[in-house]
Amino acid sequence: MPLGLPLKVTPLAQNFYKTIEAIPDGGAVLWVNDQGFATWVELGSGEIALYKHLFSLAQKRGLRLVFATTSSADGTVLTDRTIREEIIPGGFTKGLKYGENWVQLGWLPGWETSLRGLVTDVRAIARTDYFGTPIDQIPMMKNINSVKDLSLLGNSGYYVDEYGRQWTGLGKPWIDLLSATTVAMAKPWIEKGLLTAYLNGQRGCAEYEAITGYRGFATAAMDAQSLAHVLGILILLVPSTLYLVKLVTGRKSANGDKK
Amino acid sequence: MTEFTVFTDLLVAALIVMAWSLVYRESAAYRLVEHIALGTFFGFMLYAGLNTLYTKTIIPLFETWPIDLVIVTAIGILMWTRVVPKVQWPSRIAIAVLAGVSMAVAVTGAVSGQIIQLITAMGSWTGPNLKANLESIISAVATFTTVLFFTYTREHKGVLFPISRIGRYFMMIGFGAIMGTFLMANVSFSIGQIPKLVTGYGRYVSIVAVIVIAVDLLLNKRRAKEKAQHAGP
Numbered sequence: 117m118p119l120g121l122p123l124k125v126t127p128l129a130q131n132f133y134k135t136i137e138a139i140p141d142g143g144a145v146l147w148v149n150d151q152g153f154a155t156w157v158e159l160g161s162g163e164i165a166l167y168k169h170l171f172s173l174a175q176k177r178g179l180r181l182v183f184a185t186t187s188s189a190d191g192t193v194l195t196d197r198t199i200r201e202e203i204i205p206g207g208f209t210k211g212l213k214y215g216e217n218w219v220q221l222g223w224l225p226g227w228e229t230s231l232r233g234l235v236t237d238v239r240a241i242a243r244t245d246y247f248g249t250p251i252d253q254i255p256m257m258k259n260i261n262s263v264k265d266l267s268l269l270g271n272s273g274y275y276v277d278e279y280g281r282q283w284t285g286l287g288k289p290w291i292d293l294l295s296a297t298t299v300a301m302a303k304p305w306i307e308k309g310l311l312t313a314y315l316n317g318q319r320g321c322a323e324y325e326a327i328t329g330y331r332g333f334a335t336a337a338m339d340a341q342s343l344a345h346v347l348g349i350l351i352l353l354v355p356s357t358l359y360l361v362k363l364v365t366g367r368k369s370a371n372g373d374k375k
Numbered sequence: 376m377t378e379f380t381v382f383t384d385l386l387v388a389a390l391i392v393m394a395w396s397l398v399y400r401e402s403a404a405y406r407l408v409e410h411i412a413l414g415t416f417f418g419f420m421l422y423a424g425l426n427t428l429y430t431k432t433i434i435p436l437f438e439t440w441p442i443d444l445v446i447v448t449a450i451g452i453l454m455w456t457r458v459v460p461k462v463q464w465p466s467r468i469a470i471a472v473l474a475g476v477s478m479a480v481a482v483t484g485a486v487s488g489q490i491i492q493l494i495t496a497m498g499s500w501t502g503p504n505l506k507a508n509l510e511s512i513i514s515a516v517a518t519f520t521t522v523l524f525f526t527y528t529r530e531h532k533g534v535l536f537p538i539s540r541i542g543r544y545f546m547m548i549g550f551g552a553i554m555g556t557f558l559m560a561n562v563s564f565s566i567g568q569i570p571k572l573v574t575g576y577g578r579y580v581s582i583v584a585v586i587v588i589a590v591d592l593l594l595n596k597r598r599a600k601e602k603a604q605h606a607g608p
Contacts, residue, residue: 157567158560189423223427229480243444248430250438281484284492296560300553307510308496310488317556318563337566344562 121342123335128306129323131313135268135289136169143267144180144260145170146234149191150227150273155295156194161334162293162321163194163272164202168330171208174217180256181218182266184242186230187273192223192246215254222246231282235263263288276302276311284310293321381576388577391568392584399588517545 139145147170151159173179183199185191199220203209212218221242224230233241238261244250251257259265263286271279272293283290284305289312294302296317305311315324318341321334393408436444454469456462500511520542523535531539572581 154564158563160567189420189427192423193419222430223423224431225424225427226477228484229477232480232484240443242431243435243441244430246430248434250435277489278484281481281488284488296556296563297553299556300549304493308493310492310496317560318566319559333567337563340566340569341559341562344566345559348558348562 121339123322123326123338125323125326126316126320128313129315129320129327132291132315132320132324133169133327135291135313136166136173138289139173139177139179139267141177142179144182144265145268145270146182146184146266148184148186148231148234148269148271148279149195150185150187150271150275151194152188152190152273153194155273158295158318159272159293159321160194160198161318161332161337162315162324164198164332165321165325165328165330165334166272166293167198167203168206168208169328171203171212171218175208175211178217180260182221182238182257182260183218184221184230184234185223186225186227186234187275189223189225191273192220195220196246215249216256219254219256220246221251228278228282231279235266235269235283235286237262274298276305280305280310289313296320384571384576385580387571388580391571391577392580396584399591516541521545 136145147166149163151163156163170179170181174181183195185195199209199218209217214220221238222245224233224241226233226241230241238257239251242251245254263269266288268291269279269283269286269288270291270293274295274297276292276294276298279290279292290310291312292302292314294314294316296319299314299316302311302314306314315321318334318337321332322338325331325335390408390411393404394412396402397405432444432448435441436448450469450472453465455466456464457466497511497514500508500515502508520538522542524539524542524546526535526539529535571577
């Protein structure tokens with residue numbers, strides 16, 4: 117039974133949404149899904165909502181979507197599964213065609229080296245797509261060679277620094293669907309305006325789902341999250357308070373003994 | 376609901392319960408699921424690696440023979456000479472290229488992205504925005520004092536002691552924030568699995584798990600009692 121605890125949409129999630137909405141008509145998006153199977157329970161719902169959002173913009177405004185994975189191979193499978201099980205059956209590819217509106221480049225091993233290659237010369241590191249089709253035979257990729265042909269860079273997963281090192285200073289907005297584990301690492305990047313926007317773990321995913329209207333598991337998990345956080349705070353507070361009480365009473369009794 | 380869905384529900388729930396059984400105590404069930412997880416992951420990585428090798432290297436190599444790909448593939452093959460100890464020296468070439476390229480990309484990115492851009496973005500200390508000024512000052516003080524904390528060439532005595540102490544406090548605040556978000560993320564991981572244990576056929580697995588743990592607790596209690604009785608007064 118849902119508790120119905122209120123969920124405030126933070127400016128961070130709003131910025132994330134606005135950055136995607138601000139992509140010009142026909143613009144190309146590079147989305148690197150570097151999630152592992154473990155993070156999928158935290159971020160998967162947000163990733164699905166994001167794909168729905170991107171594909172709906174591809175339908176309405178002709179956005180071109182390039183999906184890739186550079187860290188572990190997990191991301192490729194997760195992207196492919198999301199498109200096959202959520203996007204295509206959900207009608208988000210109606211009127212769109214693979215190779216003309218979206219491309220899955222698959223796993224490009226090398227992580228940071230591949231991240232650099234994706235923005236300098238796509239063909240040098242991805243000669244074929246996920247399905248083995250030569251990239252020169254894919255119509256959409258004819259006009260996408262490097263960062264100058266892209267309108268937005270984005271990634272999802274655990275890490276920030278690797279993407280910041282390779283993608284900042286290129287004059288393109290960069291967004292991150294980030295595990296709450298490493299949100300603290302994103303702070304310097306976002307504070308200094310180098311990272312345009314990010315979603316903070318499952319909570320951020322729930323906020324994004326609320327904005328886009330593509331509600332999923334993250335929204336459903338928020339009550340459990342809130343309760344678990346109350347428990348977490350109690351676990352921190354109660355032993356600390358007891359320790360302090362013991363410390364103070366111990367000192368008092370020690371002083372009393374001295375007297 | 377098909378038989379396959381029933382089987383999947385039961386299998387997934389059983390694997391989760393077996394993995395989480397470590398919270399109660401280490402058991403054969405936990406060790407089994409640990410091996411299954413590792414084996415599955417390495418099997419998947421082997422498949423993913425071979426698939427990527429086929430689609431990204433072998434197909435383009437045999438279709439167009441691009442010279443750069445031929446060179447890179449040749450260097451990659453050199454890595455396999457490690458398998459034969461007597462002729463393993465060419466593998467060093469492959470390792471050197473791999474390490475060199477990776478380091479070059481990472482260091483170039485680090486210098487421009489993490490040092491120059493972050494410093495230039497730091498902004499003024501005396502601008503009209505007081506909050507921004509304060510943030511810049513705190514960032515500078517935190518960086519300076521934390522770096523001094525890691526100075527091991529001098530003993531932390533005199534002026535160095537209080538300054539490095541401040542650096543330590545900044546790190547404590549930083550690590551505390553990271554631990555907080557870490558807790559939040561790990562809670563998400565658990566919450567993501569719980570629906571599989573309380574809905575569908577997974578709930579029956581949970582009931583069985585609770586019964587098994589209860590029986591084990593009772594048996595342990597009885598064994599402990601018997602042991603105490605045998606030990607005598």
